Amino acid sequence: MPSRSSKKRKTPTDASGGPSKRGTGPLRAGSPAASGRGAARLRVPGLTGRLEEIRAFVSGIARRSGFVEEEVNKIELAVDEACSNVIEHAYGEERPGDIDVSVRADRDRLTVTVSDNGKSFRFDGVPVPDMKQYLSELRVGGLGIYLMRMLMDDVTYRSRAGRNELRMVKYRGGGNPARKKD
């Protein structure tokens, strides 16, 4: 027998009238900080329950700036993997912190930067898995960085003064022009 779910649909409770200002929304600051001008920013606590909000934020911008749906999906997944890694590894359960996501759309590319104040790691030291071997050994986990590298055109990581920054670039029309030599 199919199980029935009788969950009630949640209805907004702010029926008191009048627009309510909330201080927890996305920060769309245009301040010329680390990520440059015109970057849209979002700061959320590093909790898995906020991943959906991060995905919606990034995919919305990618879509509005003209990326086709398949590319939007790739960007969305890469950012999710980056943020999931921050939550699980950089912060962990013992010391949660904020995740800053900034998205900048330029004529030829979209740049997403994910920053945190958690533990750093040797990004280049993370081995690229041999997927055949990975699957045959039925391993679990550890695919995040591999996915990011496959989904995006350029992925760089740096850690300085307790601040970690993962920058991912997606070029329009598929692929980094500088890489099209082969």
Add this chain to the structure above:
Amino acid sequence: MDRFEIATRQAGAVSVVSLRGYLDAHTAPEFEQVLQTLVDEKHVRIVVNCSGLNYISSAGLGVFMGFIENVRSQNGDIKLAELTDKVFRVFDLLGFPVLFEILKREEDALAKFEKT
């Protein structure tokens, strides 16, 4: 927020797990719990119907990986059915179709079990 729902039912000797919404690092533990309960109860013939699943990340894929060896060692399997193109592309990107049987329709997946 009810952005992820799991429904389980029995179709003969096969357990059908239907997923709706998104499967990410937040919702994967819930899916893991459902599979764990099935396996604990010796329900090792499982079809996961993904028709309502609109997103999956590696945390979700990891759940499938985490149970496949166990169920196969008990002559069971986890077969997937009715994946949307978007979700299939993620499985495909990582070569998962080599490891998992992915069927177009739920009834096809159920029929596969009947043959074994």
